Amino acid sequence: MDSGVTMEVPVCLIENTADGKFSVNPQAIEILSKITQPVVVVSIVGLYRTGKSYLMNKLAGKNAGFDLGATVVAQTKGIWMWCVPHPTNKEHTLVLLDTEGLGDVQKGDKKNDIWIFCLAVLLGSVMVYNSKGTIDQDAIEKIHYVKVIAEKIKIKASNNEDEEAEFSRHFPIFIWTVRDFTLALEINGQPITEDEYLEHALKLKEPERTLSDQNFNFPKKCIRMYFPRRKCFVFPSPTSDLSLFQKLEQVSDDQLCPTFMEKTRKFCDFIFNYGEVKCLDGFQPVTGRMLGHLAEKYTEAISNGHVACIENAVVTLCESENKAAMEKALEHYESEMGKRVKFPTETMKHFMDINSECEKEAVNIFMKMSFKDKDLHFQKELMGNVQEKKNKFLVENEKASADYCTDLIGKLSSDLEKTIKDGTFITPGGYQKFKEELDKIVEKYNADAKKGIKGDEVLQNFLHDKEDIGNTILKSDNALDEQGKKREGYQSIQCGAIP
Numbered sequence: 001m002d003s004g005v006t007m008e009v010p011v012c013l014i015e016n017t018a019d020g021k022f023s024v025n026p027q028a029i030e031i032l033s034k035i036t037q038p039v040v041v042v043s044i045v046g047l048y049r050t051g052k053s054y055l056m057n058k059l060a061g062k063n064a065g066f067d068l069g070a071t072v073v074a075q076t077k078g079i080w081m082w083c084v085p086h087p088t089n090k091e092h093t094l095v096l097l098d099t100e101g102l103g104d105v106q107k108g109d110k111k112n113d114i115w116i117f118c119l120a121v122l123l124g125s126v127m128v129y130n131s132k133g134t135i136d137q138d139a140i141e142k143i144h145y146v147k148v149i150a151e152k153i154k155i156k157a158s159n160n161e162d163e164e165a166e167f168s169r170h171f172p173i174f175i176w177t178v179r180d181f182t183l184a185l186e187i188n189g190q191p192i193t194e195d196e197y198l199e200h201a202l203k204l205k206e207p208e209r210t211l212s213d214q215n216f217n218f219p220k221k222c223i224r225m226y227f228p229r230r231k232c233f234v235f236p237s238p239t240s241d242l243s244l245f246q247k248l249e250q251v252s253d254d255q256l257c258p259t260f261m262e263k264t265r266k267f268c269d270f271i272f273n274y275g276e277v278k279c280l281d282g283f284q285p286v287t288g289r290m291l292g293h294l295a296e297k298y299t300e301a302i303s304n305g306h307v308a309c310i311e312n313a314v315v316t317l318c319e320s321e322n323k324a325a326m327e328k329a330l331e332h333y334e335s336e337m338g339k340r341v342k343f344p345t346e347t348m349k350h351f352m353d354i355n356s357e358c359e360k361e362a363v364n365i366f367m368k369m370s371f372k373d374k375d376l377h378f379q380k381e382l383m384g385n386v387q388e389k390k391n392k393f394l395v396e397n398e399k400a401s402a403d404y405c406t407d408l409i410g411k412l413s414s415d416l417e418k419t420i421k422d423g424t425f426i427t428p429g430g431y432q433k434f435k436e437e438l439d440k441i442v443e444k445y446n447a448d449a450k451k452g453i454k455g456d457e458v459l460q461n462f463l464h465d466k467e468d469i470g471n472t473i474l475k476s477d478n479a480l481d482e483q484g485k486k487r488e489g490y491q492s493i494q495c496g497a498i499p
Contacts, residue, residue, distance in 0.1 A: 007031065007082055007083050007084065009065055009082075010065055010066055010080045010081055010082035010096075010098065011025060011027055011028050011031065011080065011081055011082075012025045012028065012077075012078055012079070012080050012081070013025055013028040013078070013079045013080060013081035013097065013295060014078050014079040014119060014295060014299055015077065015078040015079075016077055016078050016100075016112065020112070021302075021303040022078070022115065022119075022299045022302055022303050023299065023303070024295055024296050024299050028081050028292070028295075029292040029295070029296065031081075031083060031288075032081075032083070032095075032288040032289060032291055032292035032295075033288065033289045033292055034288065034289075035083060035093050035095075035287060035288020035289065035291075036287055036288070036289065037091060037092055037093045037287060037288070038091070038092050038093075038277040038278070038285035038286065038287060039083075039092065039093050039094070039095045039125075039277065039278055039286055039287060039288050039291055040086060040092050040093070040094050040095065040125055040126070040271075040275045040276065040277055040278065041095045041097065041123055041124045041125045041126070041172075041278045041286075041291060042056070042059060042094070042095070042096050042097065042124060042125075042126045042127075042128065042271055042275060043079075043097040043099065043119075043120035043121075043123055043124030043126070043127050043128070043172070044056055044096075044097070044098055044099060044120070044127070044128040044129075044130055045099050045102060045116065045117050045120045045127065045128070045129055045130070046101065046102060046128075046129055046130030046131055046177075047101055047102050047130075047131060047132070047142065048100070048101020048102065051130065051132075051179050051248075052066075052098060052099070052101070052128075052130045053066035053067060053098055054238075054248055054249075055128065055130065055177065055264070055267065056082070056096050056098045057249070058264055058267075058268055059094070059096055059268055059271060060082050060084050060094075060096055061084065061087065063248075063249050063250070063251075064249035064250075065082060066080060066082065066096075066098045077100045078099075078100055078116075079097050079098070079099050079100070079116065079119060079120070079123075080097070080098045080099075081095060081096065081097055082095075082096040082098070083095050083096075083288065084096070086272070087272050088272045088273060092277060093288060094275075095288070095291065097120065097123060097124065099116050099117075099119075099120055100116060102116065102117065102145070113145065114145050114148055114152060115152070115302050117145035117146075118145070118149065118152045118153055118302075118308060119295075119298060119299070119302070119308075121149070121153070121171055121172065121226075122153065122294070122298050122308060122310070123278075123291065123294065123295060123298070124172040124278070125172050125173070125275065125276045125277060125278035125279070125286075126172050126173045126175065126271060126275045126276070127171075127172040127173070127174055127175070127227075128175045128176075128177055129143060129174065129175070129176050129177070130177045130179065131143075131176070131177070131178055131179070132178070132179045132180050133178070133179075133180060133181070134178065134181065134183060135176065135178060135197065135198060135201035135232075136201070137216065139201075140201065140202075140219050140220060140223075141219060143219065143223070144219060146219055146222040146223055146226060147218060147219055147222055149167065149222065149226055150167075151307075152307060152308060153167075153307065153308050153309075153310070154307050154308070154309045154310065154311070155167065155170060155309075155310050155311060156309075156311050157309055157311045157312050157315075167225070167226045168225065168226060168227070168228045168229075169281075169282050170281075170282075170310055171226055171227060172227075172276075173227075173229045173230075173231065173274075173275070173276065174223070174226075174227030174229065174230045174231070175230075175231045175232070175233065175267075175270075175271075176198055176230070176231070176232045176233075177232075177233045177234075177235065177267065178232070178233070178234045178235065179235050179237075180235070180236070180237045181234035181235060181236060182236070182237075185197055185234070187200060194232040194233055194234050195230070195231060195232050197232060197234070198230060198231075198232035199230075202220045202223055202224055202230075203220075204217045204220055204221065205217055231270065233263060233266065233267045233270075234263070235260055235263045235264070235267075236257055236259050236260050236263070237257065237260065238256045238257055238260045239251075239255070239256050239257055239260075244256070278291065280314055280317070280371070281314070281372075284371045284372070289321075289324075290317060290321060293313075293316070293317050293320055293321075294313055294317060297312070297313040297316055297317070298313060301313075314372070318371060318372045318373075321369065321370065321371065322369075322370045322371075322372075322373055322377075322378040323378070324369065325365070325366045325368075325369030325370040325378070326366060326370075326378050326381060326382045326385070328365055328366075328369060329362040329363065329365040329366035329369075329382055330362065330382060330385050330386065330389070332358075332361060332362050332365050333358050333359060333361070333362035333386055333389060334389050336357075336358040336361065337354065337355065337358050337389070337390075337393055340354050340357075340358065341354050341393065341397070343396060343397050343400035343401075343452075344397055344398075344400040344401030344404055344450070344451070344452025344453065344454070345397055345401075345452055345453065346449060346450070346451075346452060347453065348453050351393075351394070351397055351453075355390055355393070359386055359390075362382070362386060363379075363382070363383075366378075366379060366382055367379075397452065397453065398453060398454055400452065401451065401452030401453050401454035401455065401458075402454040402457075402458060404450060404451060404452060405451050405452070405454055405455050405457075405458035405459070406458055408445060408448055408451065409441070409445055409458060409459065409462050412441045412444050412445055413441050413462070415437075416437050416438065416441060419437070420434075420469060425473045425476075425477075426473070426476050427477075428477065429477065430473055430476065430477050431470070431473045431474045431476075431477040432477075434469075434470060434473050435470070438463075438466060438470070442459065442463075445459060446459075
């Protein structure tokens with residue numbers, strides 16, 4: 001989990017509003033947004049006052065946290081969230097979702113219960129259904145919410161006749177926990193496992209001859225179809241002491257039934273070792289940020305009276321995540337170019353080598369964070385944005401080189417400029433002296449290794465500027481030389497005329 005995220009206590013993720021709708025808690029979304037690791041999401045549902053919160057606290061490694069309550073009044077309202085470091089995999093974060101009890105007589109809203117159940121299915125990678133007593137037909141009837149899943153949840157936005165067959169690919173592992181279990185695990189006198197007990201309870205009555213048979217089989221068929229990956233744990237009562245039972249969060253483990261504690265440990269170990277990372281389409285790991293987005297989209301659909309559509313939620317999530325991936329990748333490119341490129345670069349090749357490294361890293365970041373980028377739309381946009389940034393860096397590199405070279409040539413030629421201004425070169429042989437000084441400047445200029453890509457251009461401009469001055473000095477030099485020759489000739493004639 002990101003080092004900035006610590007949750008000492010749970011917070012409400014999705015709450016019931018006064019008008020009977022659901023709303024997402026911004027504080028919870030903010031917490032999830034900071035979790036960049038893949039998340040293992042354990043949601044728990046079941047009838048109220050069946051001890052769901054106790055199991056979730058144990059998964060968090062605590063005795064208290066999720067409210068247990070000690071009365072017949074259901075404590076948990078909406079869906080509460082607790083994000084904790086994964087006990088066995090430091091690369092993952094464990095997200096625990098405790099739901100309000102189903103079938104609360106004081107609440108009396110079956111529609112609310114259905115949506116709580118559906119949200120637990122949609123958000124979880126592991127869903128725990130908690131009940132008391134035994135798994136008999138009555139217990140199976142009480143999980144009647146499975147019968148309306150196809151009405152409340154859609155996989156595809158368009159109509160799909162085979163959609164029910166696809167649910168299992170998107171739905172979580174299903175764990176049925178049976179509390180206060182007192183029966184012997186056996187069938188016809190033969191011992192059976194907890195999983196075999198569950199499968200026996202889900203056995204269909206065949207053939208279906210009557211409507212009664214169909215009604216008997218229907219909830220079982222739903223469980224078998226929607227949740228092909230199933231597990232069962234049965235727990236004895238934690239204690240026979242009612243006073244202890246009413247304050248389990250304050251009771252030490254050694255005060256509770258050893259068998260109960262052993263079952264609790266096995267339950268937690270299974271979650272820690274076999275609970276899967278939440279995935280989209282069966283392959284894309286979900287991070288905390290992505291889970292928050294899904295919670296918002298599903299809750300929004302429910303509150304607006306719409307069917308919760310997995311495909312629609314994934315499409316909007318893809319757009320959001322791919323934009324975030326693009327921004328992160330572009331930010332990395334710009335930041336690393338700013339750090340690694342020392343303007344001006346000595347050569348264009350040096351600039352392009354650094355650019356290629358940063359560009360490759362940016363693409364890798366995008367590829368790791370993005371998914372379902374149809375037609376490479378966002379990747380193409382990223383490359384276009386990278387090219388724009390690259391062009392700006394090129395302009396900056398050229399300007400830095402031009403500024404450096406202009407300053408360098410200015411310093412090296414300052415004495416030359418002063419000499420030109422003073423007319424020092426307007427003497428016989430002045431052009432040769434001018435050329436010698438110019439050559440010295442060029443030699444010193446070329447010896448500087450920091451000039452960058454505009455070095456030759458600035459030098460050529462400088463030499464071009466000095467051509468007219470050089471020509472003027474050369475003409476003056478030639479004129480003075482001609483005058484000198486005439487003067488020497490005249491003096492020779494004068495000397496020859498003396499008697």
